[in-house]
Amino acid sequence: MFLSLNDNGGEFIMKYEGFQTFTTEQDSGILTVTFDFGSVNVQGQEMLADLNSLAMRLERDRSTKVVVFQSANPEIWVCHYDTELLKDMSTVAVSREDAQLLDLQEVCERISKVPQATIAKLEGFARGGGHELALAMDMRFAARGKYKFMQMEVGMGILPCGGGASRMARQTGLGRALEIILSARDFDADEAEAFGTINKALEPDQIGEYVDTLAKRIAQFPAESINACKRAVYESIDKPIEEALKAEAYWLYQATSKTPAIKRFAIADEQRLEDDIENQRNWNDLVMKVQEIN
Amino acid sequence: MFLSLNDNGGEFIMKYEGFQTFTTEQDSGILTVTFDFGSVNVQGQEMLADLNSLAMRLERDRSTKVVVFQSANPEIWVCHYDTELLKDMSTVAVSREDAQLLDLQEVCERISKVPQATIAKLEGFARGGGHELALAMDMRFAARGKYKFMQMEVGMGILPCGGGASRMARQTGLGRALEIILSARDFDADEAEAFGTINKALEPDQIGEYVDTLAKRIAQFPAESINACKRAVYESIDKPIEEALKAEAYWLYQATSKTPAIKRFAIADEQRLEDDIENQRNWNDLVMKVQEIN
Amino acid sequence: MFLSLNDNGGEFIMKYEGFQTFTTEQDSGILTVTFDFGSVNVQGQEMLADLNSLAMRLERDRSTKVVVFQSANPEIWVCHYDTELLKDMSTVAVSREDAQLLDLQEVCERISKVPQATIAKLEGFARGGGHELALAMDMRFAARGKYKFMQMEVGMGILPCGGGASRMARQTGLGRALEIILSARDFDADEAEAFGTINKALEPDQIGEYVDTLAKRIAQFPAESINACKRAVYESIDKPIEEALKAEAYWLYQATSKTPAIKRFAIADEQRLEDDIENQRNWNDLVMKVQEIN
Numbered sequence: 002m003f004l005s006l007n008d009n010g011g012e013f014i015m016k017y018e019g020f021q022t023f024t025t026e027q028d029s030g031i032l033t034v035t036f037d038f039g040s041v042n043v044q045g046q047e048m049l050a051d052l053n054s055l056a057m058r059l060e061r062d063r064s065t066k067v068v069v070f071q072s073a074n075p076e077i078w079v080c081h082y083d084t085e086l087l088k089d090m091s092t093v094a095v096s097r098e099d100a101q102l103l104d105l106q107e108v109c110e111r112i113s114k115v116p117q118a119t120i121a122k123l124e125g126f127a128r129g130g131g132h133e134l135a136l137a138m139d140m141r142f143a144a145r146g147k148y149k150f151m152q153m154e155v156g157m158g159i160l161p162c163g164g165g166a167s168r169m170a171r172q173t174g175l176g177r178a179l180e181i182i183l184s185a186r187d188f189d190a191d192e193a194e195a196f197g198t199i200n201k202a203l204e205p206d207q208i209g210e211y212v213d214t215l216a217k218r219i220a221q222f223p224a225e226s227i228n229a230c231k232r233a234v235y236e237s238i239d240k241p242i243e244e245a246l247k248a249e250a251y252w253l254y255q256a257t258s259k260t261p262a263i264k265r266f267a268i269a270d271e272q273r274l275e276d277d278i279e280n281q282r283n284w285n286d287l288v289m290k291v292q293e294i295n
Numbered sequence: 296m297f298l299s300l301n302d303n304g305g306e307f308i309m310k311y312e313g314f315q316t317f318t319t320e321q322d323s324g325i326l327t328v329t330f331d332f333g334s335v336n337v338q339g340q341e342m343l344a345d346l347n348s349l350a351m352r353l354e355r356d357r358s359t360k361v362v363v364f365q366s367a368n369p370e371i372w373v374c375h376y377d378t379e380l381l382k383d384m385s386t387v388a389v390s391r392e393d394a395q396l397l398d399l400q401e402v403c404e405r406i407s408k409v410p411q412a413t414i415a416k417l418e419g420f421a422r423g424g425g426h427e428l429a430l431a432m433d434m435r436f437a438a439r440g441k442y443k444f445m446q447m448e449v450g451m452g453i454l455p456c457g458g459g460a461s462r463m464a465r466q467t468g469l470g471r472a473l474e475i476i477l478s479a480r481d482f483d484a485d486e487a488e489a490f491g492t493i494n495k496a497l498e499p500d501q502i503g504e505y506v507d508t509l510a511k512r513i514a515q516f517p518a519e520s521i522n523a524c525k526r527a528v529y530e531s532i533d534k535p536i537e538e539a540l541k542a543e544a545y546w547l548y549q550a551t552s553k554t555p556a557i558k559r560f561a562i563a564d565e566q567r568l569e570d571d572i573e574n575q576r577n578w579n580d581l582v583m584k585v586q587e588i589n
Numbered sequence: 590m591f592l593s594l595n596d597n598g599g600e601f602i603m604k605y606e607g608f609q610t611f612t613t614e615q616d617s618g619i620l621t622v623t624f625d626f627g628s629v630n631v632q633g634q635e636m637l638a639d640l641n642s643l644a645m646r647l648e649r650d651r652s653t654k655v656v657v658f659q660s661a662n663p664e665i666w667v668c669h670y671d672t673e674l675l676k677d678m679s680t681v682a683v684s685r686e687d688a689q690l691l692d693l694q695e696v697c698e699r700i701s702k703v704p705q706a707t708i709a710k711l712e713g714f715a716r717g718g719g720h721e722l723a724l725a726m727d728m729r730f731a732a733r734g735k736y737k738f739m740q741m742e743v744g745m746g747i748l749p750c751g752g753g754a755s756r757m758a759r760q761t762g763l764g765r766a767l768e769i770i771l772s773a774r775d776f777d778a779d780e781a782e783a784f785g786t787i788n789k790a791l792e793p794d795q796i797g798e799y800v801d802t803l804a805k806r807i808a809q810f811p812a813e814s815i816n817a818c819k820r821a822v823y824e825s826i827d828k829p830i831e832e833a834l835k836a837e838a839y840w841l842y843q844a845t846s847k848t849p850a851i852k853r854f855a856i857a858d859e860q861r862l863e864d865d866i867e868n869q870r871n872w873n874d875l876v877m878k879v880q881e882i883n
Contacts, residue, residue: 158554167539219352262746270672378858452848461833
C-alpha cells in the first residue's frame with residue numbers, strides 16, 4: 002500500500018499539493034510545512050481540512066521521515082481556533098457516553114500519530130488551539146523573545162479542548178499543567194523549557210540550525226524504526242509497565258521485519274565492532290555511518 | 296443545589312465558620328485558609344475534621360473560585376500526621392481486596408477534587424502528611440529559605456500514605472519521586488522547583504504578591520470552566536489518550552452549558568477580533584477584558 | 590522464606606558469589622556491584638545471566654537494603670546489548686498476542702522490582718541496553734564530563750527494547766522522551782539532569798561521596814518499608830488515582846505488620862515529641878535517631 006519509495010529510488014514521491022493554509026517543501030526525507038494564511042494563521046475550517054489531508058498523505062508516505070512545522074508569519078506560529086467555529090458550539094451538556102470527539106481533537110490526534118517524526122519550530126505565538134496543535138507533535142523547540150504560549154480557554158468559559166487538557170500533563174507535572182490551564186496567562190520560551198512543555202528554548206538566530214541538524218539526522222534513519230519508536234513511546238504512558246513492555250516487543254518485530262537492522266547487527270558482530278573502545282567513544286558518528294548498510 | 300451566587304449578586308455567600316485548626320477570609324472569589332493550631336499545626340483529628348467540612352462547603356459554593364492555603368505559624372505550613380493517630384494503626388497485613396482508604400487519603404482526595412482552583416502557599420516546613428496535603432492541591436509555591444519538605448515515612452517503617460506515594464510521580468519523574476520517598480531527607484525550595492514538586496520557588500518577600508496576582512486572575516474566570524479544566528486535567532493522566540480526549544469533550548459541554556462562553560465567542564466573532572494582530576499581541580490582557588461579557 | 594537476618598544479627602548473610610561480569614562487596618546493608626567484564630562491559634549472555642542470578646538473591650535477602658551499581662571501566666558503565674545476540678533476532682512481524690517479552694526486558698524488569706533501593710552510579714557511557722538497565726533502577730546519578738547516554742536503536746533499525754521505550758517517558762515528559770529516542774544522539778550529564786532521565790549531575794570528584802551518603806542513609810531504614818515505598822510508587826503511575834490510593838493503603842499494612850513503626854509512633858507520642866518546635870526543625874537528623882528503636 003505504500004507506493005512511495007526512498008528519495009534515492011525516486012519512483013513514487015508523495016505529492017503534497019492543494020493546500021490553502023500552508024506551503025510545503027520536500028528535501029531529502031524532510032517535509033517542511035510553512036503556515037501562511039491570512040493575517041494571523043487562524044485555525045479554522047481551512048486549516049483543519051488541510052491538516053487532515055496532510056495527515057492522510059503522510060500516513061501513506063515512507064520516503065518522508067521528518068515533518069517540520071513552521072510559520073511564515075513573523076509573529077504567530079498558529080493562531081487559536083476560529084471564533085467563527087467556536088460560536089456555534091453546542092450548549093447542551095451531553096452525557097459521557099454521548100460525548101463525541103471534536104474536530105480539532107480528531108485532527109490533532111491524527112497528526113500526533115503520523116509515522117514521521119514531527120517537530121514544531123515555534124518562532125511566534127502559539128495560543129489556544131495553536132498550542133494544542135504544537136502539543137500534538139513529537140517535539141517542540143521555541144525561539145526566545147518571539148515565542149509565547151497561552152491556554153486562555155478557562156477565561157472564555159471552556160477548557161482547552163483540542164487535546165490540550167489531555168496532553169499538558171503528559172509533558173510536565175500535574176501541578177504545572179494545572180497552573181498553565183487555570184492561569185490563562187502568557188508563558189515565554191524559558192518558562193516553557195523549565196516546565197517542559199517545549200524540549201528546548203533557543204536564541205532566534207540559532208533555532209533554525211538546531212532544528213535543521215536534528216531533522217537531517219532523524220531523516221537518515223529507517224522509516225519503520227522511526228514509526229516503531231514513536232508508537233511504542235506513546236503507548237508506553239497509556240499502559241501499565243507489563244503491557245508497555247509487550248507493546249515494545251511487538252514493535253520490535255514490526256521494525257526488524259521491515260528494516261535492515263539484522264543485516265547491520267550481523268556485519269557489526271562479524272567485525273566485533275563493539276569490542277573496540279574507539280568505536281564506543283564515537284557512537285554519535287558511528288550511528289550515522291551505519292546508515293550506509295541497507 | 297448551588298444556592299450561593301456571585302459575590303456581586305451577593306445573595307447567598309457560603310459561610311465558612313466553626314473551624315478549630317484554621318481561620319478563613321473571603322474576598323472577591325478568593326478564600327484564604329490560614330492554618331493556626333497549637334505549636335506546630337499538627338495534622339490530627341481536628342484538622343482532618345476541619346478539612347472535610349471545608350471541602351463539603353467548597354463543593355456547594357460557586358462564588359468562591361480560588362482557595363489559598365497558608366499558615367500563621369512562622370516556621371511550619373502544616374505538620375506531619377499526629378502520632379496520637381499513627382500509634383493506633385493496624386499491624387495486620389490485609390489483602391488488597393480488604394485494604395480500605397485511610398482517613399488522610401480520603402480527606403486529601405476530597406480536597407483535591409473541590410471545584411475551586413487550590414493553591415498551597417508554602418512559607419514553612421511541610422513534611423509527611425503536611426506535604427501530602429500540599430500535593431493534593433492544584434498548585435504549590437514555596438518561599439526560599441523558609442520552605443523545606445520531607446517524606447520521612449520510610450524511616451519510621453511505613454510509606455507516605457496520605458496520597459504521597461501515589462501523587463509524587465504525578466509531579467516529577469519516577470526516579471526523583473523514588474529518591475524523595477526513599478531518602479527521607481529535607482529538600483529545599485530550589486530542589487523542589489528543580490524536581491517539579493512545586494510550581495516555583497520564590498523569594499520570601501515576593502511569594503505573597505505572586506500568589507495574590509495568580510489567585511486574583513483565576514478568581515475572575517467562570518466557576519464552571521475552572522472546574523471543567525481541573526477535572527479534565529486530573530482525568531487525563533489516569534486514562535489512555537483516546538479516553539482522555541473523550542473526557543475533555545464531555546467537560547467542554549459541561550462548561551458551555553453553564554458559562555457565557557458562546558456569547559463571548561459570538562461577540563468576538565461578530566467584531567472579528569481575532570484578525571487584528573494588535574489583539575493577538577495583547578491576549579494576556581484581552582482575556583481579562585472578556586470577563587465583562589456575562 | 591527470608592532466612593537472612595539483619596547485619597547485626599549476623600546469622601544468615603546472603604552470599605553473592607559466582608558472577609562473571611561484576612564483582613560485589615557487602616558492607617552495612619549496602620551491596621556494591623562493580624561491572625568489570627572484557628574491554629567494554631558488553632551486555633551479553635553472561636551479564637544477563639549474572640543480573641538474573643543477582644536479582645534472585647536480592648529477592649530473598651532482607652539484610653541488604655541498598656544496591657549501588659558502578660563500573661570498574663574508566664569510560665563505560667555498561668555497554669549496549671551484544672551484537673552477538675542482536676544479529677539472531679527474529680524478522681517475523683508477530684501479532685500483539687504472540688509478542689513475548691525479550692530477555693533484556695525480563696532481566697531489567699526483575700532488577701526494577703527487587704525489594705532493595707537501587708542506585709546507578711554513572712561515571713561513564715551508558716548507551717542502548719546499558720542505559721535501559723540504568724532506567725530500570727530506582728535512582729540515577731551521573732558524573733559530569735564522564736557520563737554520556739544515547740539510545741541509538743532507531744538508527745540501527747529497531748527501537749529501545751530493553752524497557753527503554755517504555756520507561757523513558759516515566760522519567761521525563763513525552764516530548765523529551767521522543768527527542769531522546771528519535772535523535773539517537775549523545776546527551777551529557779547536564780542535559781540528562783535537565784530532562785530528568787537522571788536524578789542529578791555531579792562533579793566527578795563528588796559523585797562518590799554523594800551516592801555513599803545517600804546509600805548509607807537509606808540502608809539504616811527498615812527493609813520492609815523500603816520495599817513498600819518502592820512498590821507503591823511504581824504501582825501509582827500504572828493506576829488511576831483511586832486504585833493507586835488503595836495500593837498505598839495495602840502497602841501500609843504490609844509495612845506495619847513487619848516493621849517497628851507502631852512502636853516508634855507510640856514512643857514518639859508518649860513523649861509528645863511532635864509538639865516541640867526544636868524537633869520539627871531537626872527532622873533531618875531525628876529520622877536517623879529513630880532507627881535506634883527496634
